[in-house]
Amino acid sequence: MATNTFLGEFEQMVLLAILQRGENANALEIRRELEASANRKVTKGAFYTTLDRLEKKDYLTWEARPAEKGRGGLPQRHFKVTPEGIAELQKSRDALIRLWRGLDRVLES
Amino acid sequence: MATNTFLGEFEQMVLLAILQRGENANALEIRRELEASANRKVTKGAFYTTLDRLEKKDYLTWEARPAEKGRGGLPQRHFKVTPEGIAELQKSRDALIRLWRGLDRVLES
DNA sequence: CCTTTCGGTCTACAATGTATACCATCAGAG
DNA sequence: CTCTGATGGTATACATTGTAGACCGAAAGG
Numbered sequence: 001m002a003t004n005t006f007l008g009e010f011e012q013m014v015l016l017a018i019l020q021r022g023e024n025a026n027a028l029e030i031r032r033e034l035e036a037s038a039n040r041k042v043t044k045g046a047f048y049t050t051l052d053r054l055e056k057k058d059y060l061t062w063e064a065r066p067a068e069k070g071r072g073g074l075p076q077r078h079f080k081v082t083p084e085g086i087a088e089l090q091k092s093r094d095a096l097i098r099l100w101r102g103l104d105r106v107l108e109s
Numbered sequence: 110m111a112t113n114t115f116l117g118e119f120e121q122m123v124l125l126a127i128l129q130r131g132e133n134a135n136a137l138e139i140r141r142e143l144e145a146s147a148n149r150k151v152t153k154g155a156f157y158t159t160l161d162r163l164e165k166k167d168y169l170t171w172e173a174r175p176a177e178k179g180r181g182g183l184p185q186r187h188f189k190v191t192p193e194g195i196a197e198l199q200k201s202r203d204a205l206i207r208l209w210r211g212l213d214r215v216l217e218s
Numbered sequence: 219c220c221t222t223t224c225g226g227t228c229t230a231c232a233a234t235g236t237a238t239a240c241c242a243t244c245a246g247a248g
Numbered sequence: 249c250t251c252t253g254a255t256g257g258t259a260t261a262c263a264t265t266g267t268a269g270a271c272c273g274a275a276a277g278g
Contacts, residue, residue, distance in 0.1 A: 005233090006118060006119070006149075006266085008117070008118060008233080008234050008235075008265085008266090009115060009116065009118040009121070009201070009234090009235090010115075010234075010235060010236090011235095012118070013208060016205075016208035016209065016212070017208065019215060020210075020211070020212070026256095027255090027256065027257085028256085033208075037204060037208050038207075038208070039200075040204075043237055044238095044256080044257075044258095045235095045236060045237055045238070045258090045260090046235060048257065049234090049235080049236080053234075076255095076256085077256085077257095089216060090216055090217075092118070093209065093216055095146060095149075096122075096125075096202075096205065098146040098147075099122060099126065099142075100125065101129075103125070103128050106128060106195060107198060107199055107202055108199075114264090115235085117235090117264080117266070118265090118266090119265075119266060119267090120265075120266090135225095136224085136225060136226085137224075137225080151267090152268055153225080153226075153227095153268090153269090154227090154229090154266095154267060154268055154269065155267040156267095157225090157227075158228095158266080158267080159265080159266075159267095161227095162264090162265075185224095185225080186225085219278100220277100220278090221276100221277090221278090222275105222276085222277090222278105223275090223277105224273105224274090224276105225272100225273095225274095226272080227270105227271080228269105228270085228271080228272105229270085230267100231266100231267085231268090232266080232268100233264100233265080234263100234264080234265065235262100235263080235264070235265085236261100236264095237261090238259105238261090239258105239260085239261105240258080240259080241256100241257080241258075241259100242255105242256090242258105243254105243256095244254090244255085245252100245254085245255105246251105246252090246253090246254105247250100247251085247252085248249100248250090248251085
């Protein structure tokens, strides 16, 4: 795989949303986080496709959790970002922080 | 064309690099900024293609400047981010800042 | 001349982003 | 029991972005 691969912007947001939800990172919560923080409508297709691709690149993993909730008896997927995923997030973040430097006047408000 | 369009991650970096270079935002300088800040190799094809697309979306404009430099007598393109471009950058930045919130321990190192 | 550098264009293809149509399971209404 | 509405997913297809590489002309420098 290309050593020089970068996270797409949506991929990045999905990973961050998973981190934000931590122990509660199931599909529903992650979507809510995205819609709230990124102010962005997320369809199921877009969402699960991206999740699958991130898994294939080893940036996330998941495990099935028996639904403790009275609601549906269905197990839920609980997502986690891998160390590789974290490393990618750091790379993107570092680059952006450097590029934003000094532009506060322009980019704020 | 989606009404809900977002800046790609490379597009975003190109716009930021233009802002960083300000009055010196010609092709060479912008590429240097990208390679330095994003630590990323940028081929001409990738670079100009992205520039063209950003122009088509009205996120940047440019004007030809007679080369005042003794170097080549060639005019240079001087790039500028439009207000629309700035607005997009702000949107992305706001979303990321919200998504990074509280994750410093994880994302710093 | 010849070579290198700057500054670009064109073409093609890979990777990401996104919507829509389906599907199965379970809970509750009737 | 049957119908219906979540919940949670999958499959498919297509649009948008990301990226490389070949090719081009002008001019500087040896």
